[in-house]
Amino acid sequence: xxxxxxxxxxxxxxxxxxxxxxxxxxxxxxxxxxxxxxxxxxxxxxxxxxxxxxxxxxxxxxxxxxxxxxxxxxxxxxxxxxxxxxxxxxxxxxxxxxxxxxxxxxxxxxxxxxxxxxxxxxxxxxxxxxxxxxxxxxxxxxxxxxxxxxxxxxxxxxxxxxxxxxxxxxxxxxxxxxxxxx
Numbered sequence: 001x002x003x004x005x006x007x008x009x010x011x012x013x014x015x016x017x018x019x020x021x022x023x024x025x026x027x028x029x030x031x032x033x034x035x036x037x038x039x040x041x042x043x044x045x046x047x048x049x050x051x052x053x054x055x056x057x058x059x060x061x062x063x064x065x066x067x068x069x070x071x072x073x074x075x076x077x078x079x080x081x082x083x084x085x086x087x088x089x090x091x092x093x094x095x096x097x098x099x100x101x102x103x104x105x106x107x108x109x110x111x112x113x114x115x116x117x118x119x120x121x122x123x124x125x126x127x128x129x130x131x132x133x134x135x136x137x138x139x140x141x142x143x144x145x146x147x148x149x150x151x152x153x154x155x156x157x158x159x160x161x162x163x164x165x166x167x168x169x170x171x172x173x174x175x176x177x178x179x180x181x182x
Contacts, residue, residue: 005050007036009069016094017087018055018068018079021045027095030112031102041067046170053169055079058156060163062171070169074157082145083153089137092116092123096130 002010011028012019019027021041028036044050045067053070054062056078068077079087099105099113117123117132121139126132136142160168 002034004036004040005044005052007032007034008041008044008050008052008067011036012052012067012069014094014098015091017091018063018066018077018084019091020065021067022065024067026112026115030108031095031098031105048166048169053077054171056156056160056171058152060156060160060167060172061174074160074168075153078153078156078160080149080153082142082149086137086142086146088119089133089142092120092133093130093137096133100130 007028008024010032011024014027014031015023021038024041025036025038028034041052044052045054048070051070053068055066055068056074057063058078058080063079066079095116096113099109102109113129114124117126117129120126120129120133121136123129123132123136163172
């Protein structure tokens with residue numbers, strides 16, 4: 001049986017982008033019959049030896065609840081709202097295609113696809129979930145939003161390169177907002 005870190009790695013490689021611990025557990029459980037749990041994943045993100053790390057917000061703080069592979073370049077680990085939406089749609093395509101080519105996909109795989117379809121415009125009623133996700137991914141408003149965020153992501157990646165390796169993996173601590181300051 002693969003370790004929890006290996007199971008998370010399989011799911012992340014399939015999804016292709018930072019994802020929530022819940023999604024990783026659901027994907028691995030449905031497609032690879034595992035016992036991957038959210039609490040186990042959260043603990044692994046804090047362990048440098050696991051190969052997992054936090055995704056980073058543009059301010060270089062850890063993106064709450066998002067797990068990434070430590071080996072991924074910073075460009076892939078810095079997340080923005082439109083970028084996350086595009087990554088989620090691309091992940092739906094990858095999972096749907098994986099299930100399609102996998103002989104004998106079970107009920108849990110189909111339930112996973114049904115759950116993922118909820119996040120795709122016209123996904124629940126689509127006969128081709130991957131096709132519906134492709135259309136949504138190519139929508140002009142999403143393409144424009146991702147392009148508009150690119151300078152923010154590029155600036156964050158450039159700032160992150162000046163951080164220590166540990167900070168690049170786990171982000172900077174969030175600084176609490178001060179009350180009443182000028």
